[in-house]
Amino acid sequence: xxxxxxxxxxxxxxxxxxxxxxxxxxxxxxxxxxxxxxxxxxxxxxxxxxxxxxxxxxxxxxxxxxxxxxxxxxxxxxxxxxxxxxxxxxxxxxxxxxxxxxxxxxxxxxxxxxxxxxxxxxxxxxxxxxxxxxxxxxxxxxxxxxxxxxxxxxxxxxxxxxxxxxxxxxxxxxxxxxxxxxx
Numbered sequence: 001x002x003x004x005x006x007x008x009x010x011x012x013x014x015x016x017x018x019x020x021x022x023x024x025x026x027x028x029x030x031x032x033x034x035x036x037x038x039x040x041x042x043x044x045x046x047x048x049x050x051x052x053x054x055x056x057x058x059x060x061x062x063x064x065x066x067x068x069x070x071x072x073x074x075x076x077x078x079x080x081x082x083x084x085x086x087x088x089x090x091x092x093x094x095x096x097x098x099x100x101x102x103x104x105x106x107x108x109x110x111x112x113x114x115x116x117x118x119x120x121x122x123x124x125x126x127x128x129x130x131x132x133x134x135x136x137x138x139x140x141x142x143x144x145x146x147x148x149x150x151x152x153x154x155x156x157x158x159x160x161x162x163x164x165x166x167x168x169x170x171x172x173x174x175x176x177x178x179x180x181x182x183x
Contacts, residue, residue, distance in 0.1 A: 026065060052174075055094060082096075
């Protein structure tokens, strides 16, 4: 075996469970409690087989969380799901944030540093074991971005500083998606 672990991403809402105004399939759930109950069932079913759970996917953009990005709403969903996943599988790691790199653009996207700041303000701190981040860049190498404001690596460093300032120095940031387009 490759000694690999599985990360389960619990994202999207079926049409019957989506919020009003949400764009399928990435509409936020109408009920965070129902979403949390579902995460618990998944964690219970796959206890010991899945190492980590990502709560949603890129909620800081409208293509990941609609009808529009909402750090307070996402944090409420995380707060509902975290204790239920942990009750079903205490050894599972719960990944919060699951943030995509990028800049704030109207109501369409919120840059991940600002989004994480708002998550902390909404009470997210005890409801994730590690932060998930997707540091995509289509215009430069990840390592070349330190001198570029809002590049993925700049955002990573700023999120880490934010986590440390909030007392979360023991939590890691996981890059759970990364790549470049092939076209």
